[in-house]
Amino acid sequence: MANETKKTSTPLLDELEKGKWPSFVKEIKKMADKNPRAKDLLGQLEQSYKDKVTHWKHGGLVGVRGYGGGVIGRYSDSPDKFPNVAHFHTIRINQPSGWFYTSKALREICDVWEQHGSGLTNMHGSTGDLVLLGTSTDNLEPIFTKLTNKGWDLGGSGSVLRTPSCCAGPARCEFACYDTLNLTYDLTQAYQDVLHRPQFPYKWKFKMSGCPNDCVASVARADMSIIGIWKDDIQVDQEAVRAYAKSGVDVQSEICDLCPTKCMSWDGKDLKIVNKWCNKCMHCINAMPKALRPGKERGAAILIGAKAPILQGAQMSSVLVPFMKMEPPYKELKDLVEKIWDFWGEYGKNRERIGELIQRVGMGQFLEALEIEPKPQMVANPRTNPFIFYEEYFEEEGEQK
């Protein structure tokens, strides 16, 4: 690899060193001083800023032995000008549940990456991976070996299970209705094979949020969104409610009036909740966490089908199982997941996400195939059109069709 580290002139990017928000240009520049890949990235990026187009070529399949994903191949369209980013592949490292780290663990990764790559990272990618940003093909195996030896493995890319991710959950949040970290770890381990070797029609994402605040945005971007909820009554500490009121919270207008189901009332002394109407929106609990807690009978709602807009418009996940207990070994959940994957494997077209498949075959058909009971929680409203595919009809006695 060429090792010229003389300064690149980047008048456009330099503008992005100004301002108070920490600058990614500074991050690149600092590495550029010692890392030729970073230096050429800077140069090529400046070129893009001039030309207003990307200078990466289309695609490129690379990877590590025995894995079908985890590396995004990338090649410069100007390798002559920027030889150190002629290859500039990204490695996706499966982050630990909830993005909790020790400094020791992070340093180990930094050391490997400084040696074998650009020294630049994304902490993290939008799917959740720890993204190592740019190296050449010959470094992939060494990096892989070194990292696995430190206990790290690759994340997903292509038609595989993508790195599941979860919110801080019970580790650092009082709202968690199930153990998001444990479930994420468990599923990731249980499904290593489909995470690393493409066996699906397209990608599959799991995201686990401990409560309906959905701090990993699972409803927007996971094929299966597992969102903690509770079944019984919100736990109320009336004394603490009064304390909030005293401290200036207008319980009527800020809490009761904003409750979407209007199931709360406040007489200046007690907060009453008609729990049978509560739709678990979290607002009151969010606003007065010292006074209110989710109920005790906890589990999760399973929603299915979110994805980005290509090709039929973005979808959010929608309710598949209104309530499921979420306890190791998560057998009920795994049975469900595997049943869905089987169905998807059989009926899904190439590059068809599960949400698209469900739309294509119809939710009713999908439920029936999976032997899941239809429930009114699944719909915002029942159908408005009368085009019902009634499935059976009577024939006249002795009739022959």
Next chain:
Amino acid sequence: MANETKKTSTPLLDELEKGKWPSFVKEIKKMADKNPRAKDLLGQLEQSYKDKVTHWKHGGLVGVRGYGGGVIGRYSDSPDKFPNVAHFHTIRINQPSGWFYTSKALREICDVWEQHGSGLTNMHGSTGDLVLLGTSTDNLEPIFTKLTNKGWDLGGSGSVLRTPSCCAGPARCEFACYDTLNLTYDLTQAYQDVLHRPQFPYKWKFKMSGCPNDCVASVARADMSIIGIWKDDIQVDQEAVRAYAKSGVDVQSEICDLCPTKCMSWDGKDLKIVNKWCNKCMHCINAMPKALRPGKERGAAILIGAKAPILQGAQMSSVLVPFMKMEPPYKELKDLVEKIWDFWGEYGKNRERIGELIQRVGMGQFLEALEIEPKPQMVANPRTNPFIFYEEYFEEEGEQK
């Protein structure tokens, strides 16, 4: 015509003479005693009640000379058993605006109909016509001539303008924001030709409601729904509000809390309305008509495209012109209508309602073709998908495609 009036045995229909609600069976039976068409209708209907299917054959084009609609041809599938309904065509008479009548006028119609038809009617059809229920082909011309001589004309059927209809409006309602009766009459007269002679791709319905209560359900079932609204502030008589409060109306909970925009407040003395947020839902005015009235600057919103579900699902009309003054000679409205009809005539497929056409070509394209300015009032929300048909792009200087 056979004139046997001996009683038909109708054990099933007889069951429908019981009960408190006035019985259509009684209505038919009473005529059956003197009218053979009514008698055979009764017989055939009893047969349907036994067989649980209709005994009318498919379709049948009949009409009066020079007209392309107004008569629904109908033939029995058992003319041998029910010869008097072998033909049993319906005549649609264009009702007067708002269904106001004099007894004299109605009697004249009754007399013609008793002589030439079954003596049975629908007062009225769901489109609004006065429906004369059942006669034979040879009676059509005489009926037509007699009725036109009394001042009546046919309504529509087939691919024509259907009989426009309207609510009681200023004749008997304090909420009317424009003269629904006059507009209905005016449009009906202006468009006699397209009402009587098919020139459209499919049917077209106008319905005029004087205010957003929409008492003719125009938003659900008119290709063009003309709904009265106002622009300025709701007129409030504070004294009268207080009187309602005194008489037991809970102004806070029954009025303010139910205001969809929450733009009202009540301090026990005065009702305040932040009119810029009011969306003219009518609730407060409906609930306290003595105290509140629509504003003074009145007109109508024009909505477009409602239809029944075949084939793509039912549509409601949607906003095309948020506000238009509605005053004779209604030139602005008529210009708009005619522009739309031209567009529909040119681009509409056979049996394509305007609402379907707009969906097919896209509302944006439709507006552009009609030179109507896009307005945010037209949408419940702007698009959520990013699939925008940007229409122009720059080319490089000197570029040749």
Next chain:
Amino acid sequence: MESVQAEQRRTDIGPPKYDQFLHPVIKKNYGKWKYHEIVKPGVLVHVSDTGDKIYTVRMGSPRLINVDTIRMVCDLADKYCEGYLRFTSRHNVEFLLADQSKIDPLINEIEANGYPVGGTGKSITNIVHTQGWVHCHTPATDASGIVKAVMDELYDYFKTMKLPAKLRIALACCLNMCGAVHCSDIAILGVHRRPPKILPNLNKICEIPTTVAACPTGAIAPAVVDGVQTVEVNEEKCMFCGNCYTMCPAMPLANSLNDGVSIWVGGKVSNARHAPMFSKLAIPYLPNNPPRWPEVVNAVKNIVEVYAKDAKKYERVGEWIERIGWPRFFSMTGIEFTKYHIDDYRFAATTFNTSTHFTL
């Protein structure tokens, strides 16, 4: 055909102008009405800025009425209303009176004749409906018969104003929905459930390409049977819309064993409080059980009663369901939720619940 002289024949005259049919009090106060009150069920008074008043007495009608009934109504109008009357957009008769003292005598006569007075305010008024077996060629059920049976059962709701809000019922006997049931508090909709038969003479009466094109789901394909050009129907793809029969008489769907009725709820038209809403499926199928359709009557009554008991003042059925949520609607009414309730047509995805907003 009766001979008609050319000079008698007039065309394109349109309907008579409305103003000749307006009661003098109405004519005088046209556009000047100030407010109204519901005097009692079925009776309105409109008061003008001029101080004038017009009283309205609303009479329930089966809509299918004979000329003698119309004449009876005319007689009453002559006796009490100077000959002026009107019909409503839901097919009731309205008598227009200048003289308050005539209201009760009029009501007495109406009721003596077997017709009810009511339908105002927070009531159930007349059921908008269609032709059914009385006059149409595509019905999946009768119209007037069900309406009669249902209104018999809901009679008290017509005569009183004890509901939380107006409750509007409509019926259509096939998916053409002439009753425009798609925006009703409660809708009764006739449904076929068996794919069309294909009559042997199809090629003689229908154009095959048009017939094939008529099917929105592509269920119809050209076929040759016994050497004759015809079509075949992929039954799995048929959702019983009936458009093929509309286009081609040789493909009837009507079937005594399978036709029936579906029930829909929660639609509305007015903009009061909530914007207009479509009706949503409550019960996918109830059998055609003439003459009195007890299953349908009970289903409608049940929904009305659960609503009447639980809804808050001014809450239309759709607003009530929106507040309590569909899970509660189904559990409170005891109606079963099935896969048929879940939309699988064009806009299906927009009807899914993409939130954790639900009750268990």
Next chain:
Amino acid sequence: MESVQAEQRRTDIGPPKYDQFLHPVIKKNYGKWKYHEIVKPGVLVHVSDTGDKIYTVRMGSPRLINVDTIRMVCDLADKYCEGYLRFTSRHNVEFLLADQSKIDPLINEIEANGYPVGGTGKSITNIVHTQGWVHCHTPATDASGIVKAVMDELYDYFKTMKLPAKLRIALACCLNMCGAVHCSDIAILGVHRRPPKILPNLNKICEIPTTVAACPTGAIAPAVVDGVQTVEVNEEKCMFCGNCYTMCPAMPLANSLNDGVSIWVGGKVSNARHAPMFSKLAIPYLPNNPPRWPEVVNAVKNIVEVYAKDAKKYERVGEWIERIGWPRFFSMTGIEFTKYHIDDYRFAATTFNTSTHFTL
């Protein structure tokens, strides 16, 4: 290639188990947290049923960070947090402290290093974003550059908690939407606006049927040009989704004159009060104007400021717009409403206003 010994190579081990990375206080109080408070912008305290407390200091990050920055963060974690830290779902760094007295010294060091502390509560936190010109092959704009320019301008909103509610911004550089911008309070989305070019070597690198099938609007058709099999694009039908380029590298859409940015508003993910909502189009197009995209920065800032001034406490952008209505949103922000705002895709009809509920 560096030689690797077979015995060193392990596969399918998955990520390290999370428990080894949990601060001892967290480990002890796992699942026992009782409540939290926001001590001040960027600082949380979580209090356990056991009485234990863990403090969190949130540091803003540009996400694209180098190993030295990570090491700097590690140093701070060692010094103040017993070596424990985490990252958030929006790419910020969170330091986890057992000792309250260390908070301010930590913050001082963070800020001395040029990173801000904030992003909690009613603030604007980090912008979720994507690769852009830094690493992707399909972008219509850069990601990190716009994010930097916008966050510079919104810096104070990160450091304070003075907004009516949380405001979440996301950016995606093409319609693949890796930034999942479709449910954000404000979304910045790169858009192409010129149909794909067709490179002469198309037949050598793409399968023509697959390429044709890739287009959701059917804009691509097989063609023969100069005797060579290729495709042609019906430009009227192209809506610039880029799926053809994803499937066929010989159909690039990137174009310096026409690529740019669209702005979307009113999406959300949480179920708090209102169910999750999609983002809706606010501005169809703003030019790519690197290095600091002033048009985009101003557009975002304008929306934030109008919102900040007008919304009520707890009202997310989408809830605010739902209250004031789209007409007011456009008039208050001064954004022009165009035909592009009106949906014309699959669910278009469900987005039309079928009511008279609007302000003029």
